[in-house]
């Protein structure tokens with residue numbers, strides 16, 4: 018059985034290697050020198066290509082096999098509910114508590130241990146943690162595929178930039194407004210797409226995101242067009258003036274507090290009456306409504322809640338960079354935030370946090386391979402989606418504590 | 428049970444439903460009185476599920492009138508009422524092709540049913556004050572209690588998709604009961620069950636009817652179950668009600684025997 022499988026994998030790998038070598042031959046083997054008017058045939062390259070792709074294919078098939086067999090082995094009742102050994106270990110309070118305490122301590126000490134440059138990178142990562150957790154409400158919990166999430170981020174950023182430019186309003190005054198505007202735009206998007214699902218919803222939300230960006234790009238009188246708005250004020254601190262590096266540290270702590278608040282809020286929502294309604298909406302819309310849940314309300318609430326966090330982050334982003342233009346709010350951003358949610362694990366809070374750090378920090382620390390960044394990014398996504406389609410950390414449902422004394426009748 | 432003289436909780440008059448050119452229901456009259464178990468039978472494609480979809484607001488009937496009398500004694504015309512409001516009014520259903528929430532636990536599935544009877548909002552959920560916590564605990568406890576009623580308390584924390592078929596059917600009933608209905612609508616609850624499970628299901632329905640003082644409208648193909656469980660039966664064919672009466676009357680009606688029971692009694 019096993020040897021049979023091995024032979025099959027071997028054969029498939031040979032075919033894959035031959036096929037790939039054939040496809041890449043013109044690129045890898047033939048070199049035309051237009052000056053000397055000669056052609057060099059680099060046959061060694063073909064050999065490398067053959068061996069390399071064969072080994073990679075073999076490893077790939079081996080991993081695929083292992084994955085499939087892993088699923089079949091414990092194929093009875095508990096598979097889905099059974100947590101991995103790693104997550105049991107993580108969930109053990111004696112491990113989790115010190116780990117969390119250490120993480121928090123490290124996060125608090127970070128600006129003093131590392132350079133301003135590093136702190137700035139971490140601020141961006143933290144912004145994406147909040148964005149990821151926000152989108153996680155809409156996509157991960159309520160199952161509404163929103164590809165225009167960046168629009169709400171733009172709304173927050175432009176709200177602060179414009180109010181600061183025209184009326185000199187400060188960061189703290191605009192911050193709540195950014196959230197409210199985000200929620201408002203979330204509902205604005207929610208209404209027309211109430212009846213849409215899946216692909217259709219994705220297309221309309223994508224269009225919404227592009228519309229917002231194009232308006233910002235072209236309505237010069239309102240948004241100053243592609244040149245954007247500069248000299249946006251950094252967050253104020255009781256009228257004290259401070260240096261750029263102090264400002265960075267300050268924004269860092271604001272973001273740290275924001276991340277903690279967001280985790281707290283989303284965790285509470287997830288296991289609440291509203292959170293369960295979102296989940297039911299995601300799982301089966303008709304059954305959800307037939308069980309007495311108002312789909313319209315649940316959907317609008319999911320859009321609004323997700324967008325609120327993006328609105329907040331927009332304000333922080335504008336205050337951090339002190340300059341914004343529409344180029345910061347392209348579809349690529351929406352795709353990135355969605356990738357964070359999907360890679361980390363839809364509906365899973367620790368998963369989304371991990372996803373945000375991975376996707377935001379990896380490119381920063383792999384500048385050496387910057388040419389291959391997108392290639393590596395794509396490859397990582399494919400590998401994760403094939404081997405862990407539920408994301409790096411799978412969302413788990415809460416186990417409720419039952420008060421077994423006979424309760425009042427339903 | 429004194430079904431004959433008690434008031435109707437559901438009264439459907441002259442209801443028709445057209446899908447484009449197809450007349451799936453035509454001039455259907457049906458009544459369920461308080462405390463009754465009423466069965467709706469008929470061959471596949473007769474329009475039984477469509478009937479359920481019409482009275483639960485999933486479809487708006489083309490013609491006719493649907494009147495529902497809630498527990499408070501008020502009668503509402505519910506044609507085209509939003510599905511969630513029909514449920515809130517007190518008519519809860521199960522589905523022919525099971526529609527649970529697969530990646531939620533069994534307990535959570537039942538807890539969803541409590542949604543329309545509880546109030547906690549966004550701020551309550553975030554702050555989680557004593558009022559919210561009390562309500563949550565009450566939801567958990569009553570839901571668990573319902574799981575006990577349908578014999579699923581052992582698998583309360585199991586994902587719904589991991590439950591065996593028969594258990595999923597019972598879980599759907601528990602979820603419907605959690606909405607505190609006055610009328611329980613069951614669409615082929617015994618489909619796919621073995622005779623032993625069907626028998627247990629029948630006992631369960633009888634017990635539920637007593638304990639929750641709920642009327643039951645039941646679509647079912649299992650004749651043994653229908654005959655022994657129902658107070659009255661409606662027989663449907665090609666979207667029309669062709670016969671109605673007690674189980675004894677129905678099994679003696681030649682029209683019914685020809686249309687539907689024929690295969691059963693001959694076999």
Ligand SMILES: Nc1ncnc2c1ncn2[C@@H]1O[C@H](COP(=O)(O)OP(=O)(O)O)[C@@H](O)[C@H]1O
Nearest residue numbers: 446449451469470471472473474475476477478
């Ligand atoms: N949404 C719909 N659109 C068009 N035709 C439908 C729709 N729903 C049901 N029908 C048709 O109505 C008829 C009755 O179906 P149904 O109510 O499911 O039958 P039953 O539940 O009695 O087996 C069938 O011919 C079916 O094709």
Ligand SMILES: [Mg+2]
Nearest residue numbers: 475476477523
């Ligand atoms: Mg049917």
